[in-house]
Amino acid sequence: MAIRKHLPNSLTCLNLLCGCVALTLILGYNTRPDYLPSSDSWMPLVQAAWLIGLAAIADFFDGLVARALRVSSPIGKDLDSLADMVSFGVVPGAILFKLLQLSLPTAGLPDSLAYLGFIVSIFSALRLAKFNNDTRQTDSFIGLPTPACTLVVGSLPLILAYDSFNLHNLVLNPWVLLALTFVLSGLLVAELPLFALKFKNLRWQDNSLRFVFLLLAVALLIGLQAAAVPLIILLYVVLSVVRPAAG
Numbered sequence: 001m002a003i004r005k006h007l008p009n010s011l012t013c014l015n016l017l018c019g020c021v022a023l024t025l026i027l028g029y030n031t032r033p034d035y036l037p038s039s040d041s042w043m044p045l046v047q048a049a050w051l052i053g054l055a056a057i058a059d060f061f062d063g064l065v066a067r068a069l070r071v072s073s074p075i076g077k078d079l080d081s082l083a084d085m086v087s088f089g090v091v092p093g094a095i096l097f098k099l100l101q102l103s104l105p106t107a108g109l110p111d112s113l114a115y116l117g118f119i120v121s122i123f124s125a126l127r128l129a130k131f132n133n134d135t136r137q138t139d140s141f142i143g144l145p146t147p148a149c150t151l152v153v154g155s156l157p158l159i160l161a162y163d164s165f166n167l168h169n170l171v172l173n174p175w176v177l178l179a180l181t182f183v184l185s186g187l188l189v190a191e192l193p194l195f196a197l198k199f200k201n202l203r204w205q206d207n208s209l210r211f212v213f214l215l216l217a218v219a220l221l222i223g224l225q226a227a228a229v230p231l232i233i234l235l236y237v238v239l240s241v242v243r244p245a246a247g
Contacts, residue, residue, distance in 0.1 A: 019087030093121030
């Protein structure tokens, strides 16, 4: 029983550990890659991106395991938010900071603008605080979840490292990065109802929206690989707006 009691919190701590290690990789990355990047030149940021993915998996399963084992607790809820603030708050801000730091000089813009990337971290904190105190978000979300925001940002190093679609100039355009920063920050706190990927059963009629989303997401990943991630999150938002009451 003691092991079962601590299993969800152990997964939450794994989430936090992944975020901490990812942060060290991001902030320790000081190499200016040449304009034709290779996977090796971006490797620290790529490793951070994979750690973000692992953190997201741990974050998904800690709540699932807690509900399945009926060992939820106020401490677990607080710990989850604290871990999420690092992995899905500070880390995406750090990635945007680093990419802006690399791209701003090419546009003749001051390096100090790179700190605007941490606006995502601030709005992630607001998002997590709202979630903890909003009783409307038990079976769905109001505003973009922080892991979804982080997956978009975390996909950028993967797109740069494995640029199959010549998106390097787009991703390292400082105006695009700044626009992405402000759009994601706005979505985090927007009064926008979004469906949750929580299956109470596997019946099509109860989960049609979720099944459609997952099938389209898999198809996009197969066809576009890392470049699909921003489109998948955009699809998630669009499907939620078009069919807010479905599923």
